[in-house]
Amino acid sequence: MPFTAEAIMKQVKQRVAILVGNRGRGSNMEALVLAMQSGRVPAIPAVVLASDPDSPALARARALGVPIQIFGREGCPSLGAALEGIQLLCLAGYIKLLPPEIIQMLNGQVLNIHPALLPKYGGKGMYGRNVHKAVLDAGDSESGCSVHWVTNNYDEGAVILQRRCPVLPDDTPESLAARVLQLEHEAYPTALAQVLGED
Ligand code: GRF
DSSP states (O other): OOOOHHHHHHHSOEEEEEEEOSSOOOHHHHHHHHHHHTTSSOEEEEEEEESOTTOHHHHHHHHTTOOEEEOSSTTSOOHHHHTTTOSEEEEESOOSOOOHHHHHHTTTOEEEEESSOTTTTOSTTOOTHHHHHHHHHHTOSEEEEEEEEOOSSTTOSOEEEEEEEEOOTTOOHHHHHHHHHHHHHHHHHHHHHHHTTOO
16 A cells, blocks of 8 residues: 555544434444444444433443443533544434534534435424325325435535435335335445545
């Protein structure tokens, strides 16, 4: 390998944090961590962050052996402090807007996964069951997921990649959500590898 700055940078693995939701299952977090732990995605799953110590995703993170950090509570660091030394942040089930200074401190290196084909069915309030119900109410014949950059507005950053699936005639929001979730578990690690320049 040539001794260039680019070659050296490629060998230094980036430290990735994953921010989970307070009620999230953590299945996307798990898919990302497993992809990094297996070496498929050459990055370090440095920490899983949550603002609620009872988030179900945290038990999953513990089982995977990833450090966890609660932020923004008495005796806990702020989100900014918890992200010291992190190069890239993946949101996984976190439904609030991130403070602009957090996106800035990470030089915009913040990803999210959304369970629909953006720009359709994005924006405030469009999360979980609401998204899939809206797709069914509109009579769309396909849905899917989108991995995108995070900005100061809900679901508006550039899309990195999407995966598609059919909407079936007898779908409920739950059955559609389950089909889309399967796509998410492949899409998110693939997008992460892509932004790290490995795919
Ligand atoms: C996923 O559907 C994702 O698209 C959305 O939140 C959900 C999180 O699910 N952003 P999980 O906690 O990763 O299982």
